[in-house]
Amino acid sequence: MKSDAVMGGDIGGTHMRIALVEANGNLLHSSKTATDVRAGAVDVVNRLILQCREVMAVAARMKRSVSALGLGIAGKIDRLGGTILFSPNLPSLARYPLVEVLGAALALPVFIENDADSFGMGENLLGAGRGIPNWIGLTLGTGVGGCIVLGGHLWRGDDLGYSGEFGHMVIDPNGPECACGLKGCLEAHASSSALKNGIRELIACGELRNGPLHEAWIAGSLTSEQIHRQAAQGDILAARLFHRLGWALGLAIAGQFSALGIRHAVIGGGVSNAWDQFITPLKQSLNAHSSMLRGEEAVVLRTELGDKAALIGSAYLAGLQLSQPVMETNRIGTILRKSPQP
């Protein structure tokens, strides 16, 4: 038998991806299936179990043993208790004993993480963040996720189930409504949902009356990739949405750089493919909103691992939990749990 491998997963509202990853982060195999978000928790978990078993069968053919499963999931994650507290993509899994059920079905130790933290660990190990001790990560997808890496480690805060939630920092109290219920969050400016809502608003106010984006919106098939393509082809209204996205990101990153005394950020997620459309306004905004840092000192990097980052990161974090079960953050988490409520 060759060395152990760990399964790493990225569980999103659209797809569930499971990979087989070596201890050094080398990705041996990955599989992807559609997530049926309308299905109940039991259906979602049963599909996930089948997918994991298929990957374990691939591992057996490669003569690899699988030592653990790590999953990155969007939302508020009780990684120590093994449950999802809240997930915007998978509401049916809230409070479901995910780790317990998967662990029993697969006969493996299972660990869950926030997906942006998994992204951060992947980029930290092998991607754009390697060799940079302190940085923040932002993942631009359906929503906006985030992570904080300090001294080469993920910052867990008080282990309340979230940290680095830049997506829900209010950057304009009069801005568009966010899925979380607040107004003007970063997510309401800088996600694929924000881009699509931007097209909806342009149609509602009569500025966008025809063309491919108008048609796609009416047909219910509009995607952020399509908005990017139109912007790249010179559509001024589409380009304006990416300008707003860059402005919002620059403002948010400037605040974090000032607060943390750091100067590196890594941006990933599907919407980061529209880099050409937002990086210039992002840098202008970052410069304009930085009082402590000169513009040329700030470094904003694009993901190097793309959609592999969260797979590699969640596998690595699971392997870490396996080898160091009592981490400092765990101890802090345990102490917090025992504290009387204020």
Ligand SMILES: [Zn+2]
């Ligand atoms: Zn929000």
